[in-house]
Amino acid sequence: MALKMETRNQMPKRIVEDKVLRFSAGERLSHWVHAISFFVLLFTGLGVLSTSFQPAMAIFGGIQVAQLIHRIAAIFFVVVVGLMFFVGNPRYHWRWLKFVFSFKKSDWQHVCAFPKEFFGGHGNYPEQEKYNGGEKINSLITIFGTIFITLSGVVMWFASSFPPALVRWAYPVHDLSMFIMTAAAIGHIYLGLLHPDSRAAMSGMINGYVSTKFARAHHREWYERLKKEQSMNEQKNV
Amino acid sequence: MARKTVLIDTSLCTGCKACSVACKEWNELSAEKTQLLTSYQTQNAFTTKTWTYMTFVEKYEDQKMNWFMRKAQCFHCADPACMKACSSNAITKTESGYVVIDQEKCIGCGYCVENCPFGVPKVDQVKKKSYKCTGCIDRVENNLLPACVNTCQPGALSFGERDAMLTQAKKRLAEVQKTHPKAQLYGEKEMGGTTYLYLLLDSPEVYDLPVNPTVPLSLTLWKDVIRPVGTVAVGGAAAAVVLGVFANLFRGNYSNSDNKEGGKD
Ligand code: HEM
Ligand code: SF4
Ligand code: SF4
Numbered sequence: 001m002a003l004k005m006e007t008r009n010q011m012p013k014r015i016v017e018d019k020v021l022r023f024s025a026g027e028r029l030s031h032w033v034h035a036i037s038f039f040v041l042l043f044t045g046l047g048v049l050s051t052s053f054q055p056a057m058a059i060f061g062g063i064q065v066a067q068l069i070h071r072i073a074a075i076f077f078v079v080v081v082g083l084m085f086f087v088g089n090p091r092y093h094w095r096w097l098k099f100v101f102s103f104k105k106s107d108w109q110h111v112c113a114f115p116k117e118f119f120g121g122h123g124n125y126p127e128q129e130k131y132n133g134g135e136k137i138n139s140l141i142t143i144f145g146t147i148f149i150t151l152s153g154v155v156m157w158f159a160s161s162f163p164p165a166l167v168r169w170a171y172p173v174h175d176l177s178m179f180i181m182t183a184a185a186i187g188h189i190y191l192g193l194l195h196p197d198s199r200a201a202m203s204g205m206i207n208g209y210v211s212t213k214f215a216r217a218h219h220r221e222w223y224e225r226l227k228k229e230q231s232m233n234e235q236k237n238v
Numbered sequence: 239m240a241r242k243t244v245l246i247d248t249s250l251c252t253g254c255k256a257c258s259v260a261c262k263e264w265n266e267l268s269a270e271k272t273q274l275l276t277s278y279q280t281q282n283a284f285t286t287k288t289w290t291y292m293t294f295v296e297k298y299e300d301q302k303m304n305w306f307m308r309k310a311q312c313f314h315c316a317d318p319a320c321m322k323a324c325s326s327n328a329i330t331k332t333e334s335g336y337v338v339i340d341q342e343k344c345i346g347c348g349y350c351v352e353n354c355p356f357g358v359p360k361v362d363q364v365k366k367k368s369y370k371c372t373g374c375i376d377r378v379e380n381n382l383l384p385a386c387v388n389t390c391q392p393g394a395l396s397f398g399e400r401d402a403m404l405t406q407a408k409k410r411l412a413e414v415q416k417t418h419p420k421a422q423l424y425g426e427k428e429m430g431g432t433t434y435l436y437l438l439l440d441s442p443e444v445y446d447l448p449v450n451p452t453v454p455l456s457l458t459l460w461k462d463v464i465r466p467v468g469t470v471a472v473g474g475a476a477a478a479v480v481l482g483v484f485a486n487l488f489r490g491n492y493s494n495s496d497n498k499e500g501g502k503d
Contacts, residue, residue, distance in 0.1 A: 048325050048347055063345050064366060118478070120486035159348055167352045171323075172460035179468030183475040190479040196491040 014226045020215045022130075022204035024092040030084045031205055034142075037077035042182060044070040049175075071157060078150050099131050100139040107133030117197070118187075127220040134191075141184045149177035239334040242378060243403035244387060246309055247437045249414045249421070250394040253278060253292055253307040257386035257395065261290045261311075264374065264385035284310075286362040289371040290386060295444060308436070308445050309386070309395070312337065312358045312371035317430030319453045320350035320359055320370075322461055328368070335400070335433040336373040344368050355429070355451040373433065403435065410437055429453075 014021045023031070044066040047057040057066040085093045106126040110133030113123025125132075131139065155162050155170040162170075191198045192205070201218070204210040215223040262269065267287040272280040281291040290311035297304045318337045321329040328343035329350060339350075339359065346366030350359045359370040374384035378397075382388070387395040396406070407423055414421045418439045425432035428451050442449050486492060 048345070051325075051327050051343075054326070054345075067345070067347075119482050120489045120491045159352055164352050164357075168454045168456040171349065171352075172456055172464050175460060175468060176464050179464070179471055183471050186472065186475040186479055190482060194479070194483055196486050196494065 013230065015212065015230055016209075018212050019209040020212055020223065020226065021208055022201075022210045022215075023208050024089060025208065026084050026088050026090070027092050027096065028205055028208060030081045030093065033076060033080045034146075037073045037080075038181070038185065040073040041070060041077060042178065044073065045178065074150070074153055074157075078146070081146075096131075096139070097143075099129070100136045100143070103133070103136060107136055110134060111137065118191075118195075120196070128218065128222070129225075130219055130222040132219070138184055138188055141180060145177045145181040145184075148173055149181065152177065239332070239379070241333070241335045241400040242433060243335070243398065243400040244373075244384060244434050245396045245398075245403045245407050245410075245437065246434060247394050247396070247407075247410055247414075248306065248308055248439055249410070249418070249437060250392045251307045251309065252392050252394075253294060253305075254391070255292050256389045256391065257309050258288070258290050258292060260385040260389035261371075262287075264377070265289065265372070284358055284360050284370065286360045286369040289369070293445065295446070297440070297444060304440070306439055306444055308438070310356075311386075311434060312373070313356060313425060313429060314371075314373050314433035315429035316432065317453060319353045319355060319429070319457060322453060323349040323353035323457055325349050332375065334375075334378065336375045336378070337433075338372055338375055339368050339370060341367045341369075353454055353457050355448055355454070400433075407435055407437055414439070 012021060044057070044060070046053040047063050047066045048070075054063055057063045060066045060069055084090065106128065110123075110125040110128060113125040114134045116123040152170040152174040155167055156174060159167045192202050193199055198218070200214045201210055212223065261267070267289065270285060270287055274280055275282055276294060277296070278294040279292065281288060282293070284291070290309060293308045293310055295306040295308075297306065314335055314337045316331075316335065318329065318331060321331060321337060325347045326343050326345050328340045328345075329337060330340070331337050344367045346361050346363075346368060348361045348368070350368055351357075351361055359368045361368045374382075374386075377384055377388075383397050384395075387397045396403070398406075404426065407426075411421060411423060414437065420440045422438055422441070423435065424438050424442055424447065425435040438445060438447075
């Protein structure tokens with residue numbers, strides 16, 4: 001239902017019984033294309049980064065093939081996600097950007113309480129909107145990491161078309177972005193799969209919905225706003 | 239084997255190009271089609287099959303032409319940027335001062351190409367292997383002169399122990415400076431002291447050589463700072479996750495029914 005409305009560019013109903021629609025089909029597609037290509041890029045890149053990973057490249061049929069796969073995966077990594085900002089129903093993608101670039105005091109308060117939550121304790125922080133402070137930081141790392149790793153990667157790919165002084169700087173930029181994004185991804189996967197309190201969010205990236213209970217517990221400000229908007233819409237439609 | 243040195247005394251060079259032919263012959267490098275770029279110069283860059291070539295610079299001063307000739311090849315640096323940059327430990331430095339690429343290990347990433355301050359190594363895009371002057375290490379280790387040195391008729395190239403060659407170079411320099419006051423040695427200190435040492439007749443710029451060649455700052459930052467710090471950061475993130483799982487187990491958070499449904503209200 002939600003998917004059908006989405007492709008017709010209509011807003012589906014956000015709260016359905018005990019579930020809340022958190023991510024559109026387009027957002028989920030972007031997330032998984034980016035995630036899978038990220039790991040393909042990381043794995044094939046490691047074959048170039050260190051000789052200790054080189055024997056593992058036999059999986060692909062050797063380092064030469066791994067280098068080629070790195071370039072093909074890079075195209076998916078950038079082009080698919082980039083296109084989603086313009087085709088289909090891009091509204092959700094732009095809205096995500098708007099959310100993560102507005103970093104407020106309540107976000108800082110969440111970030112300060114975050115280490116405690118990470119290790120299973122209970123931190124105190126104000127009610128959060130759709131994305132909490134930690135999620136915003138993860139998104140910002142993804143956005144800027146992707147920009148820097150892509151620009152440096154293009155320079156490394158077409159090295160002979162750029163001045164050596166620029167190519168020389170692309171290497172440390174590519175590696176630095178890779179290290180930051182990988183560290184962030186490790187924490188991100190833990191929170192999505194292994195953290196007892198936050199892994200309930202996972203369904204949002206699979207079928208789009210999270211439980212109202214989760215929404216109320218973790219993103220009360222968001223949930224209350226959706227509830228208000230929905231009842232206003234219903235009144236209008238009567 | 240103690241440190242060797244090849245002295246290239248440009249004051250004695252006649253620009254005959256025999257060295258580049260000897261190099262091609264010994265290393266079985268096929269000839270390439272070239273054309274005149276200036277009045278005598280036919281090449282201005284290394285290729286996978288040209289490991290040494292001659293440069294000719296014509297400089298006019300006081301209505302007089304000065305002709306500067308130089309045999310270009312890998313310097314075989316004591317502190318080689320190419321070796322530091324190599325992704326695959328394919329480049330090594332011998333005790334005798336030679337920097338050699340092992341094509342078996344090379345993956346053709348081109349990191350050496352981009353980081354050498356002199357633009358020496360070149361990657362064969364079909365074979366995906368990097369090539370450059372070997373210093374004729376195969377000859378030197380068998381007590382033969384490098385092919386270029388062996389062939390040079392006017393004695394512009396000479397080979398020997400480093401100390402002896404430095405003494406010879408300084409003696410020649412004092413001599414040459416009488417007619418060329420700007421003459422200088424190049425490679426005594428540059429890049430940690432290069433195995434191919436030049437006696438130039440003018441400043442390095444005149445020969446299109448960098449005045450102060452160094453291991454690029456970006457390379458040092460990449461390999462000595464970002465690599466180790468980044469590895470520790472990723473390891474730290476993984477350790478935090480393991481700790482997080484145990485902390486949650488210890489607190490009994492995995493069996494808490496509230497959590498299963500998405501958290502406490
Ligand atoms: C998005 C566009 C990207 C492009 C165009 C790109 C391109 C490249 C290129 C051309 C190289 C040089 C090595 C070779 O010749 O194969 C390289 C190396 C590498 N890439 Fe990427 N890459 C991209 C994204 C990524 C991502 C997302 C990661 C990891 C998360 C990554 C990790 C690496 C690593 C680890 C290396 C080896 C670097 C080293 O030797 O230190 N790349 N990349
Ligand atoms: S001149 Fe370039 S290729 Fe030769 S040893 Fe020095 S850095 Fe390496
Ligand atoms: S091209 Fe070969 S020799 Fe040069 S840095 Fe890459 S692996 Fe090393």
